[in-house]
Amino acid sequence: MVEVGLTVQKAKRLQALPPYLFVELDRARRKLQAAGHDVIDLGVGDPDLPTPRPVIERLAQAAQDPANHRYSFTEGLGVLRQAIAAWYLKRFRVSLDPATEILPLLGSKEGIAHLPWAVVNPGEAVLVPDPCYPPYRSGAILAEAEVISMPLRAEMDFLPDLGDINQRAAHRSKLMFLNYPNNPTAAVASDAFFQEAVELARSYEILIAHDAAYSELAFDGYRPASFLQVPGAKEVGIEFHSISKTFQMTGWRVGWACGNATAIAALNQLKTNLDSGIFQPVQYAAIAALEMDEQPLREVCAVYQQRRDAVVDGLAQAGWAIPKPSATFYLWAPVPGGVSSMDFARRVLEQAHVVITPGSGFGPSGEGFVRFSLTVPVERLREAVARIAKVL
Numbered sequence: 001m002v003e004v005g006l007t008v009q010k011a012k013r014l015q016a017l018p019p020y021l022f023v024e025l026d027r028a029r030r031k032l033q034a035a036g037h038d039v040i041d042l043g044v045g046d047p048d049l050p051t052p053r054p055v056i057e058r059l060a061q062a063a064q065d066p067a068n069h070r071y072s073f074t075e076g077l078g079v080l081r082q083a084i085a086a087w088y089l090k091r092f093r094v095s096l097d098p099a100t101e102i103l104p105l106l107g108s109k110e111g112i113a114h115l116p117w118a119v120v121n122p123g124e125a126v127l128v129p130d131p132c133y134p135p136y137r138s139g140a141i142l143a144e145a146e147v148i149s150m151p152l153r154a155e156m157d158f159l160p161d162l163g164d165i166n167q168r169a170a171h172r173s174k175l176m177f178l179n180y181p182n183n184p185t186a187a188v189a190s191d192a193f194f195q196e197a198v199e200l201a202r203s204y205e206i207l208i209a210h211d212a213a214y215s216e217l218a219f220d221g222y223r224p225a226s227f228l229q230v231p232g233a234k235e236v237g238i239e240f241h242s243i244s245k246t247f248q249m250t251g252w253r254v255g256w257a258c259g260n261a262t263a264i265a266a267l268n269q270l271k272t273n274l275d276s277g278i279f280q281p282v283q284y285a286a287i288a289a290l291e292m293d294e295q296p297l298r299e300v301c302a303v304y305q306q307r308r309d310a311v312v313d314g315l316a317q318a319g320w321a322i323p324k325p326s327a328t329f330y331l332w333a334p335v336p337g338g339v340s341s342m343d344f345a346r347r348v349l350e351q352a353h354v355v356i357t358p359g360s361g362f363g364p365s366g367e368g369f370v371r372f373s374l375t376v377p378v379e380r381l382r383e384a385v386a387r388i389a390k391v392l
């Protein structure tokens with residue numbers, strides 16, 4: 001038989017995705033590690049702390065039951081949706097109908113990236129913060145939507161200037177992503193900002209998708225609000241949530257979307273064509289997480305707060321002033337010395353052997369900043385600070 005070579009072409013929608021900017025930095029990091037250097041990685045936002053014991057035990061127990069070995073349903077177990085509703089009511093005093101207003105996801109990233117397919121037609125626009133968590137942009141591009149960036153600037157406390165969105169753009173837009181507490185800027189939003197977003201959404205018929213992945217990781221007594229707490233929010237919006245960052249469960253893949261029933265139904269219809277739900281033992285484990293008392297979460301926040309203070313106070317002593325965020329496990333630090341964020345990150349990697357993320361990787365308006373992830377133990381962070389201080 002003669003083998004006929006097939007040239008597999010990459011679809012245009014893949015080619016339209018933004019290029020991955022960190023190829024060179026990744027290569028430099030691997031080279032240092034291969035040469036035996038002790039590299040401290042403050043790049044990825046993946047918690048180092050373990051998943052709580054009761055959650056692991058619930059998984060192990062549920063995995064024994066053959067009833068849990070079969071296909072699950074896309075819409076998730078009723079008991080999971082009820083546990084999510086109970087958690088929302090207790091935490092935010094927002095009441096949700098478990099049958100129509102909650103949809104479990106295989107991690108919130110999955111739902112975020114799929115949402116534009118369910119609610120936006122090709123050529124319609126999606127409003128996306130810049131800088132941002134990358135799936136907002138890539139999900140919109142894959143759905144062949146037009147992406148309209150909303151710059152997040154320090155002068156505006158990293159909130160998009162909603163008054164600055166021009167009318168033509170607003171009329172074309174069907175969906176707006178928001179995310180507070182914010183990745184990568186660590187900024188938080190006020191109720192007044194959410195109210196303003198609801199009003200804009202009403203005027204232009206834009207669905208708001210608020211990503212609340214970091215709502216539980218906050219410091220100094222601050223407790224972030226849910227977008228759905230604002231009057232009228234449920235008529236115009238949904239909220240994404242995740243157990244990943246709250247309960248140190250990034251590998252488990254459970255999140256959910258909740259709020260506007262029509263948007264939830266659209267996303268559910270799309271997903272029934274794509275996946276067959278979350279492994280049921282993982283759903284039971286997620287219930288165990290949501291039903292835990294708050295003490296372990298308080299302790300986790302105290303750990304991140306101590307890490308935040310170690311880095312911010314340590315670098316302040318070295319002459320680098322970084323604002324202290326009141327939520328998330330990130331620091332968003334202005335690049336000293338007027339160099340680009342990529343050049344600065346490269347220098348910190350090469351000279352201090354510390355990985356930090358250039359802000360430009362999250363969108364053009366991220367230029368001028370670097371992101372630190374506080375997901376390594378405090379002693380390692382102190383070591384990183386000491387090394388960076390020598391480079392400054």
Ligand SMILES: *Cc1c(COP(=O)(O)O)cnc(C)c1O
Binds near residue numbers: 211
């Ligand atoms: C980590 C992160 C998520 C993703 O969470 P999963 O539920 O693990 O997919 C969503 N949004 C933001 C802003 C994040 O940083």
